[in-house]
Amino acid sequence: MSQPIFSAHDVSKVYRSGEVEVWALRGVDLDLFEGEMAVLLGPSGSGKSTLLNIMGGLDRASAGTVRFADQELTDYPDSRLTRFRRDHVGFVFQFYNLIPSLTAWENVALVTEISRDPMPPEEALSLVGLDKRMDHFPSQLSGGEQQRVAIARAIAKRPQVLLCDEPTGALDSKTGILVLEALDRINREFGTTTAVITHNAGIREIAHRVFTFQDGGITQMHVNERRIRPQDVVW
Numbered sequence: 001m002s003q004p005i006f007s008a009h010d011v012s013k014v015y016r017s018g019e020v021e022v023w024a025l026r027g028v029d030l031d032l033f034e035g036e037m038a039v040l041l042g043p044s045g046s047g048k049s050t051l052l053n054i055m056g057g058l059d060r061a062s063a064g065t066v067r068f069a070d071q072e073l074t075d076y077p078d079s080r081l082t083r084f085r086r087d088h089v090g091f092v093f094q095f096y097n098l099i100p101s102l103t104a105w106e107n108v109a110l111v112t113e114i115s116r117d118p119m120p121p122e123e124a125l126s127l128v129g130l131d132k133r134m135d136h137f138p139s140q141l142s143g144g145e146q147q148r149v150a151i152a153r154a155i156a157k158r159p160q161v162l163l164c165d166e167p168t169g170a171l172d173s174k175t176g177i178l179v180l181e182a183l184d185r186i187n188r189e190f191g192t193t194t195a196v197i198t199h200n201a202g203i204r205e206i207a208h209r210v211f212t213f214q215d216g217g218i219t220q221m222h223v224n225e226r227r228i229r230p231q232d233v234v235w
């Protein structure tokens, strides 16, 4: 770990609906270092997803700045933000958003066809342990396997950053651990900077650093002296 690849500085986000204002983020600072695995914890509504979406270019801050490497994202027009997202960021969400009528291989190929320097879909699927399931449709796969297809789809374009919002939220412990193993492997082998939002406090121990959110702010940052392997996570 050396340089921050992401720097969010004094980021606030206000959602307005008529007279009502919701402050989702209140002046948050967060750096993510190249190659780091970060876990974001905190109660529902504390602002975790909002910050991840802003860093990944899916949403915009109301105030503050976000930098990625040497790019200042804050004032990018939509077209440039879309390009940044496409070129550099992989997203994994709680629900896998696979296309049901396409096989695992085809779901991944959809992304590799429009990427600049992708790995072949079969390589991405092999990295998440699904080399034997490439021709299966989502309905023929378990929840954990579908999530691993979603991870393969996210990493196939070789993103520098992987942003994961509750990737194990819909999974039991056994399949959840397989999903964490896939994320851990990609982080270690490719040095992909990875941020994982979770409600499962046991997962914190696989991270280099753990950020705890409360009421739209980060109230604690903890450095793990020793990271544990996903298979040793106590669910």
Ligand SMILES: Nc1ncnc2c1ncn2[C@@H]1O[C@H](COP(=O)(O)OP(=O)(O)OP(=O)(O)O)[C@@H](O)[C@H]1O
Pocket: 015, 016, 022, 023, 024, 042, 043, 044, 045, 046, 047, 048, 049, 050, 051, 213
């Ligand atoms: N589009 C929106 N319009 C209005 N309010 C929103 C919107 N998106 C989020 N919020 C509010 O912003 C606050 C932060 O939401 P956010 O989803 O970032 O929290 P979170 O910590 O990720 O929660 P969870 O763990 O439940 O996903 C919440 O009060 C939420 O209701």
